Amino acid sequence: MILPRATVNEKAWRQAIEQLAAGRCTLLGLWGDAPAVHMALLSEDFSDIAIVSYNCKGGKYPSVAARHPPAVRLERAIRDLFGLDASGAPDTRSWLDLGFWNARHPLGKRAPARKAKPYEFLPAEGEGLHQIPVGPVHASIIEPGHFRFTANGEHVVRLEQRLGYVHKGIESLMHGATLDAAAKLAARTSGDSTVAYAFAFAQAAEAALQVKAPARAIYLRALMAELERLANHFGDIGAICNDASFALMHAQCAILRERTLRAAEACFGHRLMMDVIVPGGVACDLAAGGAAQLKSLLTEVRRVFPRLIELYDNTASLQDRTVTTGIVKPEYARQFGAGGYVGRASGRAFDARRSPGYAPYGDLKFEVPVLSAGDVDARVWIRIREVEQSLSLIEQVLKRLPNGKIHTALEAKGKIGEGLGLVEAFRGDVLIWLRLDGKGRVDRCHMRDASWFQWPLLETAVEGNIVADFPLCNKSFNCSYSGHDL
Amino acid sequence: MRKVLFESFTHGLLTEVAPKPDEAGLTELARSVNRAARARLGRSLSIRQVDAGSCNGCELEIHALNNAFYDLERFGLRFVASPRHADVLMVTGPVTKNMREALLRTYNATPDPKWVVAVGACAVDGGIFAKSYAVEGGVKDVVPVDLHIPGCPPNPKALLAGLLALLETSA
Ligand code: SF4
Numbered sequence: 001m002i003l004p005r006a007t008v009n010e011k012a013w014r015q016a017i018e019q020l021a022a023g024r025c026t027l028l029g030l031w032g033d034a035p036a037v038h039m040a041l042l043s044e045d046f047s048d049i050a051i052v053s054y055n056c057k058g059g060k061y062p063s064v065a066a067r068h069p070p071a072v073r074l075e076r077a078i079r080d081l082f083g084l085d086a087s088g089a090p091d092t093r094s095w096l097d098l099g100f101w102n103a104r105h106p107l108g109k110r111a112p113a114r115k116a117k118p119y120e121f122l123p124a125e126g127e128g129l130h131q132i133p134v135g136p137v138h139a140s141i142i143e144p145g146h147f148r149f150t151a152n153g154e155h156v157v158r159l160e161q162r163l164g165y166v167h168k169g170i171e172s173l174m175h176g177a178t179l180d181a182a183a184k185l186a187a188r189t190s191g192d193s194t195v196a197y198a199f200a201f202a203q204a205a206e207a208a209l210q211v212k213a214p215a216r217a218i219y220l221r222a223l224m225a226e227l228e229r230l231a232n233h234f235g236d237i238g239a240i241c242n243d244a245s246f247a248l249m250h251a252q253c254a255i256l257r258e259r260t261l262r263a264a265e266a267c268f269g270h271r272l273m274m275d276v277i278v279p280g281g282v283a284c285d286l287a288a289g290g291a292a293q294l295k296s297l298l299t300e301v302r303r304v305f306p307r308l309i310e311l312y313d314n315t316a317s318l319q320d321r322t323v324t325t326g327i328v329k330p331e332y333a334r335q336f337g338a339g340g341y342v343g344r345a346s347g348r349a350f351d352a353r354r355s356p357g358y359a360p361y362g363d364l365k366f367e368v369p370v371l372s373a374g375d376v377d378a379r380v381w382i383r384i385r386e387v388e389q390s391l392s393l394i395e396q397v398l399k400r401l402p403n404g405k406i407h408t409a410l411e412a413k414g415k416i417g418e419g420l421g422l423v424e425a426f427r428g429d430v431l432i433w434l435r436l437d438g439k440g441r442v443d444r445c446h447m448r449d450a451s452w453f454q455w456p457l458l459e460t461a462v463e464g465n466i467v468a469d470f471p472l473c474n475k476s477f478n479c480s481y482s483g484h485d486l
Numbered sequence: 487m488r489k490v491l492f493e494s495f496t497h498g499l500l501t502e503v504a505p506k507p508d509e510a511g512l513t514e515l516a517r518s519v520n521r522a523a524r525a526r527l528g529r530s531l532s533i534r535q536v537d538a539g540s541c542n543g544c545e546l547e548i549h550a551l552n553n554a555f556y557d558l559e560r561f562g563l564r565f566v567a568s569p570r571h572a573d574v575l576m577v578t579g580p581v582t583k584n585m586r587e588a589l590l591r592t593y594n595a596t597p598d599p600k601w602v603v604a605v606g607a608c609a610v611d612g613g614i615f616a617k618s619y620a621v622e623g624g625v626k627d628v629v630p631v632d633l634h635i636p637g638c639p640p641n642p643k644a645l646l647a648g649l650l651a652l653l654e655t656s657a
Pocket of ligand 1: 188191539540541542543544578579580605606607608609613637638639640
């Protein structure tokens, strides 16, 4: 997307904040670009995106979070990385800087590291409360992060997350990287969404260079994106059931996931399809025999999956765990602009493929399932319905796949160019904003995972639930740590 | 539920023949394993996975080891929830500065004798993230490593071959 970006004065910046606070638009992103901060806004009907920029004065900008809580963690991250302060911010604790780096503000004016003060968790007061610290290293094969529970017996009174452990400084590595190197970094921001990140990065780069990828490449991108969605949804549905101790679903879904990854490898040479989408198109065509592999995958899934849905639906002990557990209130989903199944299970009908929309989805038929219960069960059902949609999308892509080139050569135009990409990953929208320096290198690249606006809702969803249901709630969100920590 | 259960009897066995133990891995290990440890542990190892900063791609393939096709447990290898129960630490990712301390503590909490398996290109030397201010380096820059399984991410077959090599030398 090529988007005009408006640099605004303080009055207009504050007006934008008021629009957010009043719910007339959604915060799509807020990031630093010293000495400025940029804010991306999505219109109420999801059709339009606007980016406004504010040039900081004395390293300060008026806080968005002061009026609109979804910006809290974004502002804390901006301060850690750039040293830019949000005046009037409600929370000034560090977020990504846990006190282990050699310098502060690595993306802004670097300052010598200070000895970190012990982190202060938010207080919870009352009789008989106790705290349970969990992580950063967790008890299974998952990413690291810290959860601080305050509980009264079995009931969670407050959960507070502390993230940043897998912060790799990806945005600093992006600065000065060639387009190829930067695309590889984007593809390794959250491995489970490598296709979606590469897709969004390619969109942003092509917008910045004002080129278009060939039609065949665009269809192949959608094919990969839907395969990635399928694989992840199978994995998630199984894993959620597993956290309710229902191992049979887990085993069966893991088989479907494995079959999907094998088909992906047969088609594109890599199980996760890493680095296949590149700026300008795709790096390799669908392998000979790939279409046949996909057709047999679809047949197999259509044979097995309906029985698994029935199994999920008819197992009372499983339903007992998922129904009414971990409810995300629709007003929070809306306020935080929660993407993916978290939003759609709580009444927010946003899917970036549909609106604002991007090629080739305008040519394809699909539904965007939406529910309103907001519980673990609803998040499972959204995934189930989306599996069905992805199967149909894969079929449509195979039927309509245009012939022709798969890559357009890219040339540095000698001009600075900016571009935005917004892609619906399996867990929600990935936003990538890019500025190229005119010599084929990245000057600034910001990536915002859907998890930024989902993690805070997990804190609200577990409130009042029992501690033992936390893994279930957490899995039903399946937020990315790496995508968030960057 | 019965339908799905019966169905799994009729679709035949999905579990595949194990790959050959990885040759390069075997040589790397021959140097690091001692006989006393072998005698004590027998042909069974408990693995504790630690993500020290990965992009989560490696975790996906490690998870796959448990599916019906690879069925890791048939070799006596299983994932455990605590480092205190583990013989092997399987570490992924470049080690971020923010995870260095947690990795060290996990290592120290694992009883001897123990092995460290570094999984993925990042775990070898920091990979694509090596030059960042936020990255300490590869796993070996923080704890001693007995076996590297490269790949981005290594696929389950490569992981299995590496682990079988570990089993051959340690059992
Ligand atoms: S090796 Fe590849 S898949 Fe594994 S953590 Fe590194 S980038 Fe991710």
